[in-house]
Amino acid sequence: MIPSSFEYFAPTTVAEAVSLLQKYGDDAKILAGGHSLLPAMKLRLSNFGALIDINKIHELRGIHVDGNISIGAMTTYHAIESSDALKATCAILPEAVSLVGDIQVRNRGTLGGSLAHADPAADPPAVMLALDAHVHVTGPGGNRTIAIGDFFTDMLTTSLQPGEIITSITLNPLGAGEGAAYSKFPHPASRYAIVGAAAYVKLEGGKVSACRIGITGAGPKAERQASAEAALIGTDGSAEAIAKAAEHAGENMDVLSDIHAGEDYRRAMIKVYTRRALTAAVERAR
Amino acid sequence: MTAITVTVNGKQHHSEVEPRTLLVHYLREHLNLTGTHIGCDTSQCGACVVHVNGESVKSCTMLAVQADGANVTTIEGLAHNGQLHPVQEGFWEKHGLQCGYCTTGFIMAAADLLQKNPHPTDDEIRHGMEGNLCRCTGYENIVRAIRYASEKMAAK
Numbered sequence: 001m002i003p004s005s006f007e008y009f010a011p012t013t014v015a016e017a018v019s020l021l022q023k024y025g026d027d028a029k030i031l032a033g034g035h036s037l038l039p040a041m042k043l044r045l046s047n048f049g050a051l052i053d054i055n056k057i058h059e060l061r062g063i064h065v066d067g068n069i070s071i072g073a074m075t076t077y078h079a080i081e082s083s084d085a086l087k088a089t090c091a092i093l094p095e096a097v098s099l100v101g102d103i104q105v106r107n108r109g110t111l112g113g114s115l116a117h118a119d120p121a122a123d124p125p126a127v128m129l130a131l132d133a134h135v136h137v138t139g140p141g142g143n144r145t146i147a148i149g150d151f152f153t154d155m156l157t158t159s160l161q162p163g164e165i166i167t168s169i170t171l172n173p174l175g176a177g178e179g180a181a182y183s184k185f186p187h188p189a190s191r192y193a194i195v196g197a198a199a200y201v202k203l204e205g206g207k208v209s210a211c212r213i214g215i216t217g218a219g220p221k222a223e224r225q226a227s228a229e230a231a232l233i234g235t236d237g238s239a240e241a242i243a244k245a246a247e248h249a250g251e252n253m254d255v256l257s258d259i260h261a262g263e264d265y266r267r268a269m270i271k272v273y274t275r276r277a278l279t280a281a282v283e284r285a286r
Numbered sequence: 287m288t289a290i291t292v293t294v295n296g297k298q299h300h301s302e303v304e305p306r307t308l309l310v311h312y313l314r315e316h317l318n319l320t321g322t323h324i325g326c327d328t329s330q331c332g333a334c335v336v337h338v339n340g341e342s343v344k345s346c347t348m349l350a351v352q353a354d355g356a357n358v359t360t361i362e363g364l365a366h367n368g369q370l371h372p373v374q375e376g377f378w379e380k381h382g383l384q385c386g387y388c389t390t391g392f393i394m395a396a397a398d399l400l401q402k403n404p405h406p407t408d409d410e411i412r413h414g415m416e417g418n419l420c421r422c423t424g425y426e427n428i429v430r431a432i433r434y435a436s437e438k439m440a441a442k
């Protein structure tokens with residue numbers, strides 16, 4: 001299959017890319033790793049007049065850890081999963097990303113591309129929610145920062161405005177008393193998440209003082225789980241407390257039903273995978 | 287049309303391509319390197335795996351214009367001076383194929399796996415080959431072929 005024709009641009013700076021996006025408006029599309037976009041273009045589900053390849057913008061690549069963690073939007077999954085700095089400060093991320101697709105997908109696919117695409121079955125969005133990430137973007141109006149909680153708005157839809165490019169993602173490194181883990185039920189062929197749960201827990205004086213849970217795969221978009229989080233906070237994080245809290249996962253959430261899994265099954269799996277992620281996160285926090 | 291310069295199996299090519307040309311089509315139809323196969327339209331089967339600047343990629347999910355300035359290795363460039371690459375030899379010795387359609391992609395992916403992890407466990411081999419699908423012989427002999435190559439490379 002062959003995509004329909006387009007004009008190809010490979011800018012080397014963010015400013016150049018933003019001005020191309022402005023010039024071509026709705027007819028322009030950014031190309032990052034291409035592992036969601038090119039398959040859609042080959043099937044002619046996406047057609048554009050101008051393709052703006054941001055792979056040559058070197059400032060968008062790289063991982064910096066000093067006080068906080070900053071990951072360039074064009075950093076590949078493979079760079080993330082092999083980063084010793086991330087393994088030491090935020091192990092959940094390299095672990096979760098190593099479960100994405102296969103190594104060829106991870107050699108090309110990027111963190112920024114995953115977030116911008118907002119596939120309901122993608123792994124990184126759940127992890128970003130659990131880690132309370134910030135998404136930094138540049139557009140015609142300059143730079144702005146979007147809290148991850150305000151980023152995913154619907155299936156394949158984000159709060160990015162026309163002409164905006166994600167430039168980097170920032171996170172706080174995990175310190176003493178903090179732990180995070182991702183647990184995924186992959187589709188057996190594609191490896192996309194049928195249900196994925198990311199959990200972050202903070203322990204202070206033997207009690208859970210903070211908790212964030214992100215669920216992906218199950219609904220139209222990745223979502224936090226407020227009632228399960230509230231149920232765990234204040235407890236001792238025991239197996240019993242985790243099991244009780246996990247029972248609340250999926251509450252107030254739209255859940256999908258498709259050929260891979262029905263709604264009831266997904267709801268059951270949301271609880272199971274939340275419990276597993278919380279258990280691993282608490283273990284790491286201790 | 288866009289002008290590109292790509293080094294494929296050590297040889298530099300100056301070509302004019304439409305931007306929508308996929309790397310796999312460029313290799314097969316412009317350079318007549320038909321050892322790289324197309325098995326799906328969904329980026330899932332791995333029949334099209336080649337190395338771009340030393341890393342394995344699915345050449346059906348990359349544009350030829352994106353390979354401008356790059357070094358590409360295909361199955362045709364893996365053997366050196368008539369000497370099969372240990373992974374090629376492994377597939378021969380351990381009968382890691384039946385129809386052979388997926389084989390070139392498997393060999394390219396396995397060569398990248400062993401370059402990143404020279405002594406993989408069987409589990410690591412299976413995990414590392416997730417991007418390649420074989421629809422006839424199953425994976426047992428493929429794993430044996432890759433293990434053979436890993437042992438052969440260690441013995442050198």
Ligand SMILES: Cc1cc2nc3c(=O)[nH]c(=O)nc-3n(C[C@H](O)[C@H](O)[C@H](O)COP(=O)(O)OP(=O)(O)OC[C@H]3O[C@@H](n4cnc5c(N)ncnc54)[C@H](O)[C@@H]3O)c2cc1C
Pocket residue numbers: 029030031032033034035036037038039073074099100101102105108109110111112113114116117119121122123124160164165166167190191192193328329330
């Ligand atoms: C076989 C296969 C298996 C896969 N399995 C998984 C899996 O298990 N888990 C998983 O999470 N994902 C999976 N994926 C998807 C993969 O993670 C994609 O790489 C990812 O969804 C998109 O990232 P990309 O860099 O490839 O973006 P592209 O495909 O290049 O772009 C995706 C979209 O985001 C936009 N975009 C990209 N970068 C930016 C930016 N910096 N600013 C603004 N907009 C931008 C593009 O315009 C486009 O609309 C799989 C893909 C394949 C082909």
Ligand code: FES
Pocket residue numbers: 323324325326327328329330331332333334335344345346347
């Ligand atoms: S042809 Fe490229 S993955 Fe199937």
